Amino acid sequence: MRKIHRGSSPAExxxxxxxxxxxxxxxxxxxRSRRLRRGAIIVAVLTVLVLFATGAVGTxxxxxxxxxDSVHITLTPNTGWPQQTGITEPTAxxxxxxxxxxxxxxxxxxxxxxxxxxxxxxxxYARPALAAGKSRFVLYNRSxxxxxxxxxxxxxxxxxxxxxxxxxxxADAGQVAVATDDTDSVAKLTVYSSAMEQVLSWxxxxxxxxxxxxxxxxxxxxxxxxxxxxxxxxxxxNLYVLALAQGDPVQxxxxxxxxxxxxxxSGDSVLALYEDRAxxxxxxxxxxxxxxxxxxxxxxxxTENGGVALTQIAGHYLGGVGQLILAVTITFACxxxxxxxxxxxxxxxxxxxxGKFSYRGWAILFTAFSFAVSNVxxxxxxxxxxxxxxxxxxxxxxxxxxxxxGRFFGHDRIVxxxxxxxxxxxxxxxxxxxxxxxxxAALHLDGLIRFAATNLPLFDKNLGWLLPAVIGFxxxxxxxxxxxxxxxxx
Numbered sequence: 001m002r003k004i005h006r007g008s009s010p011a012e013x014x015x016x017x018x019x020x021x022x023x024x025x026x027x028x029x030x031x032r033s034r035r036l037r038r039g040a041i042i043v044a045v046l047t048v049l050v051l052f053a054t055g056a057v058g059t060x061x062x063x064x065x066x067x068x069d070s071v072h073i074t075l076t077p078n079t080g081w082p083q084q085t086g087i088t089e090p091t092a093x094x095x096x097x098x099x100x101x102x103x104x105x106x107x108x109x110x111x112x113x114x115x116x117x118x119x120x121x122x123x124x125y126a127r128p129a130l131a132a133g134k135s136r137f138v139l140y141n142r143s144x145x146x147x148x149x150x151x152x153x154x155x156x157x158x159x160x161x162x163x164x165x166x167x168x169x170x171a172d173a174g175q176v177a178v179a180t181d182d183t184d185s186v187a188k189l190t191v192y193s194s195a196m197e198q199v200l201s202w203x204x205x206x207x208x209x210x211x212x213x214x215x216x217x218x219x220x221x222x223x224x225x226x227x228x229x230x231x232x233x234x235x236x237x238n239l240y241v242l243a244l245a246q247g248d249p250v251q252x253x254x255x256x257x258x259x260x261x262x263x264x265x266s267g268d269s270v271l272a273l274y275e276d277r278a279x280x281x282x283x284x285x286x287x288x289x290x291x292x293x294x295x296x297x298x299x300x301x302x303t304e305n306g307g308v309a310l311t312q313i314a315g316h317y318l319g320g321v322g323q324l325i326l327a328v329t330i331t332f333a334c335x336x337x338x339x340x341x342x343x344x345x346x347x348x349x350x351x352x353x354x355g356k357f358s359y360r361g362w363a364i365l366f367t368a369f370s371f372a373v374s375n376v377x378x379x380x381x382x383x384x385x386x387x388x389x390x391x392x393x394x395x396x397x398x399x400x401x402x403x404x405x406g407r408f409f410g411h412d413r414i415v416x417x418x419x420x421x422x423x424x425x426x427x428x429x430x431x432x433x434x435x436x437x438x439x440x441a442a443l444h445l446d447g448l449i450r451f452a453a454t455n456l457p458l459f460d461k462n463l464g465w466l467l468p469a470v471i472g473f474x475x476x477x478x479x480x481x482x483x484x485x486x487x488x489x490x
Contacts, residue, residue: 029354067372070135073098073152078114085109086120094132096152101137103130108139110152118153133170133216140168140178149176149196157196163188167211173220175199175244179211186210189225191244199244208249209238213262215270219386221245221434222283224252224270226259239272241283245435245446252281284460342366390430394465398423402473409480418476422468426452430462 085102092103099112105128110119125141132138136156140147143164149157163180166187170176174194182188185203187210193199204210209227216223225240237259239252252270261273268283280289346362373381398419409415429452432445456464 070098073112073116073118076112076114076116076118078112078116080115083111083115083117085111085117091128092130094130094137096132096137097135099152101130101132103128103139108150110150119150121148121150121155123148129168131168131170133174134172136170136174138168138170138176140165142166145180147176147178159196167214169214169216169223171216171220171223172218175216175220177214177216177223179214186229187227189214189242191223191242200242202242202249208240209236212237213259213272215263217264217283218267224262224264225249226262226272228258239270239281241270245433245449250283250285252283252285253279253287255279338370342370387431387434390434390462391427394427394430394469395420395423398465398469409477412476412480412483414479414483415473415476418479419469419472422472423465426456426465426468429456429459429464433459 086107086109087102087104089104090102091105092101094101096110099110099118101108101110103109106122106124108121108123108128108130109117111117121139123139123141125139125144125146127142127144129140129142130137131140136149136151138147138149145161145164147159147161147165147168148155149159161178161180163182165178165180167179168176176192176196178190178192180188180190182203186206186208187204189202189204189211191199191201204227206229209229211225212228213226214223222241222243225242227238227240229236229238234256235258237255237257239254239259239262240249241252242249255272255274257274257276259272259274261271263271265271265280269288270281270283272279272281276293278291278293279287282288342363345366346359349362350357350359399416402416402419406415429448432443433449433452435443435445452464453459457467458464
């Protein structure tokens, strides 16, 4: 007797009608859409929690303010030069992104490069001083206890400290370093995030000295400090590098004179300019080079990234024509790459969403996102991409290598697993090491980073994943050779 199937389910082997197929396909699409929505909600919630836990929300708000300033400056009509800034006897001038700040004993003004007045601050300080980063600056009362964090158009924060301020420095990413007097030590160095949340503090002893010069690294994760002390009746300058994530100062060297300027030439080189010579220090300690001025005077030093250096070289050898040629060349070279990436991403996401969001919409979205990211500057883009690259490239290299040599072990899955797990684990330490200092401090990663630096060979060369990958490969091969051939083939 034929079994009767009740309900909407057809009998086994019975073909489905066109309407039934359409109905089932629609049901699958609805289920898929629900899963995508649930997944998107979960990802959004987790992202918000991570952002709040790491302090990235405050940082993002600060960067949003800087972006609003940049848009405002771009839209402000240029009035041209010359202009009367109102500063008759300037005591400090500092370059900012899209403009500059100029200060005298009473007032600090900010102008765009096009001549538009952006900001004016009446400090009211007895001994005003200025420290500037890329898009914001600090006005502080030297020997007083108040400081003001200013953007190019408005006041961001006003902070009153418990001790007298010696010196301030501002990172390109917005962090603020403040050297103050201290009751328990010779001086205290405190570093705040871009949202003015304390990241670390360092109490300097009499042997270490009092900070006289400070400069953040290009990636805003370290700070170089020149501290002056008296040793045997003779003035001595101690130079240190302090990692914001670890807080353990590394001494670069000592000198018998006070540096007139201190800055970074790259991520691993610190330049100190003394009255009679220039000394280049390695960020991990020791002199790399020294140059005696021979009676000459160095006028100015300005470095940011390789793009700036390339522009300067082109201008030096070919003048304005060389810079024009460089600009045209880079524009067309990057245009081809950007068009290819935008179209490829738009096509991929169009297929992933089954056309629910059109190809044109994805292309416009990726173009707008790319335009927004491009305006943060080359240095910032490099800084943000480094942690992701440090996480991705070790597993990618390991996977490509296994694909090339896979015929020797029959592409056994167990070998891939044995290699990829320790490689990913080691890559996480590289990711932690290259995170912004504020994120490292908020997540308390300094202990893990020190553990990796101590136990992973070549970790300081960003090759800490190499030994775990080799060990994983050895374990995988032993496992592969010890398994039956039919199991390995499976």
